[in-house]
Amino acid sequence: MDLALNWYLSLSAVLFTIGVLGVLLRRNAIVIFLSIELMLNAVNLSLVAFSQAFGDVDGQILVFFVMSVAAAEAAVGLAIVIALFRNKLTVNVNEINLFRG
């Protein structure tokens, strides 16, 4: 039994779905961020699987770019969460509704 590409892609789909559910179900801004990281990871997994399946190096380079975007996003996003917490004393996204006053 050989390892098929489909197995990795299915696992990636499952992880991505859990990430989507995390964003939709949880109201804690930090857990939402974690779910976004999980989705990025799921996509990375499928990129690496494709890259190894076709022996093409481009997929892995894209994974590096995704990782650095994730790092930048985590740095700035968490800084925004800190700033929001200083103003509103909560990280519950339901209670952060600046535009509705």
Next chain:
Amino acid sequence: MLEPFLFFLFAVLAVVGALGMLISRNPVQSALWMVMTLFAVACLYLTLNAQFIGVVQILVYAGAIMVLFLFVIMLLNLEATPRLGGLDWKKGVAFVLGVAVLAQLLVILSLRLNAAPTLLPAAEAADATSVENLGLALLTEHAFSLEIIGVLLLAATIGAVLLAKKRFV
């Protein structure tokens, strides 16, 4: 025979970690479950013969990004949030949407990739995507993207320092 066993082992670990992240009430626990998922995915990269990516995954994700998350959780000193609660209609819609995404992905998978190739032989794939070839492609074909990533990281540094150092109240 080793590879399928390892794949299923780490796949189960990854999914368990992701579910733990989803249902933990305490954000610290969520972050620690996430570390487990990240480690499992790193091991999956090893089963794909992408050693460098696996090491980078542990270095950057598990080592740096998750530490940043834990620092912020402890900085804000968040208490455990209430349980997910009963299934009101919003949660129901969210759940249906999530399952729809999964179904869509799996249907696409079964439709388009029936002729999906098995992975290249391990040695061949490892040669094609060695760190050396990675460096060659990164600095020739993707050189401009590399500089753009540099600018993005610069923006992240400046933005984060600006936001975190600012006195708001």
Next chain:
Amino acid sequence: MLTDFLPLFIMVVLAAGLALTLLKLAEWLGPYRPRAVKSSPYESGMDPVGTARERYSVKFYLVAMIFIVFDVEIVFMYPWAVSFKTFLEGGGGLASLAIIGVFILILFVGLIYDIKKGGLDWD
């Protein structure tokens, strides 16, 4: 290929197994007679005040964030370092050095900004 990692895997299993066995063995063999005083955090010290979940300072976040940025920078430099010899042989050594040099320079600007803004000052 994957069997190259077998020694590492065995070592991880052995290390985790040893740690767990010793912990469980100590719990199983040692006497366990708790009293109110014995199970307090400091048996013959003052009673602790407040919660253990102290708030961390924002300084930790700033240092961790700057660490991430330069961590990612090193990740991009490593493949360059490995393939530099090939570049030299192909005559592209200087060009690759220039590309990675510009990359480092861009991030260096960020470091200068952090130092100027006091992002690295502890006090």
